[in-house]
Amino acid sequence: MNLHINNISHSYSNVNVLENINLEINQHQIVCLVGPSGCGKSTLLRLIGGLEKPSSGQVTQIGSPPENSINPLTYIFQDFALLPWRNVYDNISLVLEDHGIGKKEIKNIVDDVLTRTKLSEFANAMPKQLSGGMKQRVAIARALSVRPAVLLMDEPLSALDSQTSELLMDDLVSLWDREKFTACYVTHNLSEAVRLGHKIVVLSRRPGTISEVVTIDIPLNERKNHTDELDKKQKYLWNLMREEALLADKELINAD
Amino acid sequence: MPTNKHQVNKEVPFRGGGFTHKPLLFVGPLVFVFIIALLEWGTSTGWISDLTLPRPSGVAQTLVDLYHSGLLFKHLLPSLTRLLMGSLMGITAGIAVGLLIGLFNLVRAGALPVVAALFPVPKIALLPLFVIWFGIDEGSKYALIALGSFTPTVVATYAAIDNVDRGYIRMGQSFGLSWVSIVRKIVLPGALPGILSGLRISLAISIILLVAAEMLGATYGIGAYVLEAGSLYDLERLFAGVFILSVLGVIINWFVGVLERRLLSWRT
Numbered sequence: 001m002n003l004h005i006n007n008i009s010h011s012y013s014n015v016n017v018l019e020n021i022n023l024e025i026n027q028h029q030i031v032c033l034v035g036p037s038g039c040g041k042s043t044l045l046r047l048i049g050g051l052e053k054p055s056s057g058q059v060t061q062i063g064s065p066p067e068n069s070i071n072p073l074t075y076i077f078q079d080f081a082l083l084p085w086r087n088v089y090d091n092i093s094l095v096l097e098d099h100g101i102g103k104k105e106i107k108n109i110v111d112d113v114l115t116r117t118k119l120s121e122f123a124n125a126m127p128k129q130l131s132g133g134m135k136q137r138v139a140i141a142r143a144l145s146v147r148p149a150v151l152l153m154d155e156p157l158s159a160l161d162s163q164t165s166e167l168l169m170d171d172l173v174s175l176w177d178r179e180k181f182t183a184c185y186v187t188h189n190l191s192e193a194v195r196l197g198h199k200i201v202v203l204s205r206r207p208g209t210i211s212e213v214v215t216i217d218i219p220l221n222e223r224k225n226h227t228d229e230l231d232k233k234q235k236y237l238w239n240l241m242r243e244e245a246l247l248a249d250k251e252l253i254n255a256d
Numbered sequence: 257m258p259t260n261k262h263q264v265n266k267e268v269p270f271r272g273g274g275f276t277h278k279p280l281l282f283v284g285p286l287v288f289v290f291i292i293a294l295l296e297w298g299t300s301t302g303w304i305s306d307l308t309l310p311r312p313s314g315v316a317q318t319l320v321d322l323y324h325s326g327l328l329f330k331h332l333l334p335s336l337t338r339l340l341m342g343s344l345m346g347i348t349a350g351i352a353v354g355l356l357i358g359l360f361n362l363v364r365a366g367a368l369p370v371v372a373a374l375f376p377v378p379k380i381a382l383l384p385l386f387v388i389w390f391g392i393d394e395g396s397k398y399a400l401i402a403l404g405s406f407t408p409t410v411v412a413t414y415a416a417i418d419n420v421d422r423g424y425i426r427m428g429q430s431f432g433l434s435w436v437s438i439v440r441k442i443v444l445p446g447a448l449p450g451i452l453s454g455l456r457i458s459l460a461i462s463i464i465l466l467v468a469a470e471m472l473g474a475t476y477g478i479g480a481y482v483l484e485a486g487s488l489y490d491l492e493r494l495f496a497g498v499f500i501l502s503v504l505g506v507i508i509n510w511f512v513g514v515l516e517r518r519l520l521s522w523r524t
Binding site: 049051070071073074075077079081083084085086094095097098099126128146 | 423424426427429430431432433434437441442445446520522523
């Protein structure tokens with residue numbers, strides 16, 4: 001299943017947040033959205049997954065999601081959004097309970113996803129016992145349990161320290177190698193974008209428009225051996241964004 | 257580092273510390289013991305006159321007599337029943353209305369002004385009215401306690417719901433959970449800490465109103481006992497009653513604490 005974003009514009013009470021966004025998210029690809037703070041990249045992600053309605057334009061699913069997909073468009077949040085009163089197992093089973101799946105089947109799915117993400121021994125841990133990195137791993141396991149067609153990731157590594165986020169980035173690369181998941185990945189971190197993105201979409205400052213789309217053809221698992229090339233791409237992206245970021249930084253916040 | 261005659265070497269002075277809480281378990285009981293000992297000494301030497309304060313040992317003797325005569329339970333039982341029935345009604349209704357206000361905009365718009373108008377009304381002033389409405393027996397007493405515990409419960413409940421992290425709710429929506437599931441599995445457990453701390457306030461108000469409720473048409477009850485002692489200026493019985501009410505408050509507070517530890521074990 002592919003996603004088409006057709007001419008989306010969005011505004012909150014007179015402030016234009018996004019303008020004329022056209023974008024394709026194709027199967028087995030990770031599309032990274034980068035841009036200066038407040039450019040509406042997180043808003044765009046919420047629009048893509050149907051958590052918010054765009055003022056104009058629409059998001060279309062091209063083709064139908066796989067038969068066994070329980071929740072085709074699935075988010076991974078920056079703050080993990082794990083319920084503190086449920087343990088790891090119950091946090092994952094929570095998202096399966098409302099889809100007419102039997103108890104036994106739920107147990108199979110959760111056990112399977114915990115094994116795949118190497119979290120089985122943490123099944124009974126409470127979220128507050130886990131480090132930030134482990135919390136996000138649980139959130140990723142939860143997202144995988146509903147067999148998503150497209151993962152919508154909202155700065156999933158931003159709340160983690162740099163060593164942990166480095167480890168998780170490796171996890172994501174090997175996960176993509178195994179499962180070839182489709183994702184839209186919002187980040188403000190350009191090194192994450194060049195490590196994980198097949199396509200990097202650069203948004204301009206508010207009102208957000210697409211200023212450039214950069215593609216990187218190096219396979220994800222080989223990128224660690226092409227640091228020079230990635231550095232070049234990252235510098236190129238930074239030059240695109242530098243002026244905008246500077247201006248965005250000085251802007252007064254009056255949107256919310 | 258080379259040292260010369262003009263150089264003074266001294267340790268950096270410690271400037272941190274303080275402004276933290278340390279549990280000092282023995283201080284609380286010690287304060288009580290000190291106050292009671294002071295009163296005992298003051299009343300027995302005549303430094304404090306009999307009209308100002310009763311002698312603590314006299315109050316204790318009154319409590320013992322009350323127990324031996326069987327009157328203690330004759331007073332305690334109706335009071336506990338009133339407290340239980342009244343606050344049960346008030347708190348149940350309060351949580352229900354608070355939930356509705358927290359979840360539905362229409363109810364919020366309609367009920368919030370009513371609750372705001374009801375909250376500052378001294379419920380005691382309505383007792384004569386309740387006697388007409390619900391009778392001079394138990395009905396009016398239940399109603400007074402119920403209304404008194406209702407308003408703070410409503411406010412605590414809807415505020416607790418407002419404070420549930422919207423991120424959890426958005427998460428639930430993004431995984432396609434039904435509305436009922438989101439309320440039952442995310443909103444309610446998330447609001448529980450706030451509802452329980454509201455319970456402490458509501459129950460304390462219930463005890464206060466218990467005494468007021470027993471002003472009219474009650475022969476037995478801790479409130480009636482205290483009020484009678486007050487009008488006869490029998491300080492020892494007055495303080496014995498006050499002591500019982502105070503113990504009641506401590507027990508209820510302890511009970512809510514147990515409830516919190518049970519239901520909110522995920523917090524610690």
